[in-house]
Amino acid sequence: MAMLEVNNLKTHFKTQDGVVKSVDGVSFSLEAGETLGIVGESGSGKSVTALSIMQLNSKPPVEYPEGEILFEGQNLLETSEKRMQEIRGNDVAMIFQDPMTSLNPVFTVGNQISEAIRIHQKVSKHEAKEKTVQVLRDVGIANPEQRAREYPHQFSGGMRQRAMIAMGLSCNPKVLIADEPTTALDVTIQAQILELMIDLQEKYGTAIVMITHDLGVVAQLADKVMVMYAGRAVEQGPTDPVFYDPLMPYSWSLLRSLPRLDTAGEVRLLPIKGSPPSLIFLPDGCNFSPRCPFVKDECKNIDPSLEEKRPGHAAACILSADELEESKQRVDAELGVVEG
Amino acid sequence: MTEAGAATNGSPNGNLLEAKNLKMHFPIKAGILKRTVGHVKAVDGVDLSVRKGETLGLVGESGCGKSTLARMILRLLEPTDGEVNFEGRDVLKLDRKDMLKVRRDMQIVFQDPYASLNPRMTVGNIIAEPLKTHRIEGDKKKRVQELLEIVGLSPEHYNRYPHEFSGGQRQRIGVARAVALNPKLIICDEPVSALDVSIQAQVVNLLQDLQKEFDLTYVFIAHDLSVVKHISDRVAVMYLGKIVEVADRKTLYAEPRHPYTASLLSAIPIPDPEKERARQRVVLAGDVPSPSNPPSGCSFHTRCPRAREYCKENTPPLEKHEIKSGGPDTGEHRVSCFFPVMEGERIEKSASSSPYHAGG
Numbered sequence A: 001m002a003m004l005e006v007n008n009l010k011t012h013f014k015t016q017d018g019v020v021k022s023v024d025g026v027s028f029s030l031e032a033g034e035t036l037g038i039v040g041e042s043g044s045g046k047s048v049t050a051l052s053i054m055q056l057n058s059k060p061p062v063e064y065p066e067g068e069i070l071f072e073g074q075n076l077l078e079t080s081e082k083r084m085q086e087i088r089g090n091d092v093a094m095i096f097q098d099p100m101t102s103l104n105p106v107f108t109v110g111n112q113i114s115e116a117i118r119i120h121q122k123v124s125k126h127e128a129k130e131k132t133v134q135v136l137r138d139v140g141i142a143n144p145e146q147r148a149r150e151y152p153h154q155f156s157g158g159m160r161q162r163a164m165i166a167m168g169l170s171c172n173p174k175v176l177i178a179d180e181p182t183t184a185l186d187v188t189i190q191a192q193i194l195e196l197m198i199d200l201q202e203k204y205g206t207a208i209v210m211i212t213h214d215l216g217v218v219a220q221l222a223d224k225v226m227v228m229y230a231g232r233a234v235e236q237g238p239t240d241p242v243f244y245d246p247l248m249p250y251s252w253s254l255l256r257s258l259p260r261l262d263t264a265g266e267v268r269l270l271p272i273k274g275s276p277p278s279l280i281f282l283p284d285g286c287n288f289s290p291r292c293p294f295v296k297d298e299c300k301n302i303d304p305s306l307e308e309k310r311p312g313h314a315a316a317c318i319l320s321a322d323e324l325e326e327s328k329q330r331v332d333a334e335l336g337v338v339e340g
Numbered sequence B: 001m002t003e004a005g006a007a008t009n010g011s012p013n014g015n016l017l018e019a020k021n022l023k024m025h026f027p028i029k030a031g032i033l034k035r036t037v038g039h040v041k042a043v044d045g046v047d048l049s050v051r052k053g054e055t056l057g058l059v060g061e062s063g064c065g066k067s068t069l070a071r072m073i074l075r076l077l078e079p080t081d082g083e084v085n086f087e088g089r090d091v092l093k094l095d096r097k098d099m100l101k102v103r104r105d106m107q108i109v110f111q112d113p114y115a116s117l118n119p120r121m122t123v124g125n126i127i128a129e130p131l132k133t134h135r136i137e138g139d140k141k142k143r144v145q146e147l148l149e150i151v152g153l154s155p156e157h158y159n160r161y162p163h164e165f166s167g168g169q170r171q172r173i174g175v176a177r178a179v180a181l182n183p184k185l186i187i188c189d190e191p192v193s194a195l196d197v198s199i200q201a202q203v204v205n206l207l208q209d210l211q212k213e214f215d216l217t218y219v220f221i222a223h224d225l226s227v228v229k230h231i232s233d234r235v236a237v238m239y240l241g242k243i244v245e246v247a248d249r250k251t252l253y254a255e256p257r258h259p260y261t262a263s264l265l266s267a268i269p270i271p272d273p274e275k276e277r278a279r280q281r282v283v284l285a286g287d288v289p290s291p292s293n294p295p296s297g298c299s300f301h302t303r304c305p306r307a308r309e310y311c312k313e314n315t316p317p318l319e320k321h322e323i324k325s326g327g328p329d330t331g332e333h334r335v336s337c338f339f340p341v342m343e344g345e346r347i348e349k350s351a352s353s354s355p356y357h358a359g360g
């Protein structure tokens, strides 16, 4: 049994303008010690997926018309809020995109971490305090005794993110969901945080869901990747094949649109034309068809589902392997791209 | 020193723009009497030159003074000290009338495509604004529609409002406004940082096309070293209000000499899993210190893996580093470090024990 298994998850929001299909049939599974990278553009449904697992989407508008989220076999979509509270923080923890939204400005950092520990573990106040200092030290905060007595605004962005991780990890969760944990940080601080997450995962065997728009971060950390577009998973597989042989034109285009540190820099970038679709009015046929460089006439009529094209490597696209290869080469030739 | 064929428009040695010892020390006020109790040394003695037609990349972590430097160059902010020469004239000494003329030649594109456009103005009026300010004669509507086409929008967008556009499209509007007066220099302050990667490429390509077409000179500010590598001819690296290294693009990325540049490059994840597995990162400890209380001596010494006692007491000047012979003359490589990283060396270790092997 997988640690975390998500099957055909649908997360929809009822709004005045219509139903927003933020997540529309997403599946993945994760074992202990494994890292899944979820990538995609802004609004593609990454955070909503994460919040669905935590059952933190605001309740009136949210609906889960289909699917299941199995944590150690238990379906979180059918779990009572009371049981969810035990699971949150204890078994499944989340680090948010913006640490300020999840740290309370009126309590000291130490106070908040101790509180989190005491909710989930039967320990005395004193023990919780000791544990707090220890986790702050674990995440590389100098002078943890003193820092524990400070308020969030006295911390730098990087330190707040560390404090969040400390709080998330204080109960040694089995699953850690990190939603763009480093996007707001400078690269040298990002490197510190990612190294910290890798170390902690090695130490505790935590399963990690790493949400990011940075393909470099995915290449660094993930064992497997899920590429999201307009609420769907459009490509899924082990990290290497997804990077070296992407089977979905969107993933291929994303990799082609990146300026890279490891190439000469003289190659012209290949932008993806247009912008992502509205999740209320999705295009006919393939969601990516208005922007796809390989689009064919049929793409406007067929809505391709995610299919396994190679062992363990799935993509949502109607092109055959040969057609895809041909298209990649054609577009590269038009651009005058040289490999390297 | 003069470079061949470079002395145009009265600017010496081919530099369109020169900043000399630029400083911006913001006062920190406290108490009821609002007494000055200290200073934020946002920019602390920057020398910089930008050659005509080039793109100079300016990189550094948040708060290191990039935007402040940009605003001083455009005189949107009066520097505490220093000089800004544009085409050989000291901009800071110009009166209002002359300043207005120079403003036509220097434009800026801002980071935030959402905040930088007035939500109550139509796109047409936003782009026409500089034409009005500078009393440009002629059919403004036609010119604006032309500009919309130049940046890849449609002339029909003239009467729409900013909120009707996506982030990438708004940034195109910002670019149209910047090129409206046919400027010579555009300072792009993190123009793609707020955009999704797929959209970033659209704006980067647009900027590159416009540069060719209109002979523009860019200062391209970003914290993303990959984008800067892609677009720049030369790159300057800032840390705590100072430039710590400047070189042509190839040299800076292939042979960074300043430990900070080397660590920055090492910190960036590369979208290639095999390369990532093979990498040995230098992870810098700690945070960037506050510019209101910068460290003594070399301001990088609190995080530098090569720092020694000497670095705490002495401030390294931004000095010329010897260029390898044989290569093209791509200009100077300047580094401010007593123990620069030498070829093939790991950042952590320094082979030399003498504080002055930087050459120069």
Ligand SMILES: Nc1ncnc2c1ncn2[C@@H]1O[C@H](COP(=O)(O)OP(=O)(O)OP(=O)(O)O)[C@@H](O)[C@H]1O
Pocket: A013, A015, A020, A021, A022, A040, A041, A042, A043, A044, A045, A046, A047, A048, A049, A058, A061, A213, A279
């Ligand atoms: N409570 C809600 N009500 C209505 N729509 C919502 C709600 N929460 C999210 N959405 C919509 O769901 C879609 C997916 O949002 P989500 O936050 O998951 O994007 P994301 O992939 O995390 O993007 P980013 O990279 O910007 O963080 C968006 O169109 C968003 O506007």
Ligand SMILES: Nc1ncnc2c1ncn2[C@@H]1O[C@H](COP(=O)(O)OP(=O)(O)O)[C@@H](O)[C@H]1O
Pocket: B026, B040, B041, B042, B043, B060, B061, B062, B063, B064, B065, B066, B067, B068, B069, B291
């Ligand atoms: N008007 C101001 N008053 C006081 N401090 C300022 C002001 N503007 C910027 N700063 C400070 O100056 C430093 C450099 O800021 P900035 O130039 O915006 O950095 P960057 O653009 O490199 O991120 C920061 O510490 C910032 O907080």
Ligand code: SF4
Pocket: A248, A249, A250, A286, A287, A288, A289, A290, A292, A293, A294, A295, A296, A299, A304, A316, A317, A318, A319
């Ligand atoms: S189905 Fe068609 S439009 Fe969709 S990704 Fe494949 S080729 Fe492109």
Ligand code: SF4
Pocket: B258, B259, B260, B298, B299, B300, B301, B302, B304, B305, B306, B307, B308, B311, B316, B336, B337, B338, B339, B340
């Ligand atoms: S001068 Fe010293 S502290 Fe500064 S960068 Fe060089 S080695 Fe590091």
Ligand SMILES: [Mg+2]
Pocket: A046, A047, A048, A097, A179
């Ligand atoms: Mg999000």
Ligand SMILES: [Mg+2]
Pocket: B066, B067, B068, B189, B190
């Ligand atoms: Mg800035």
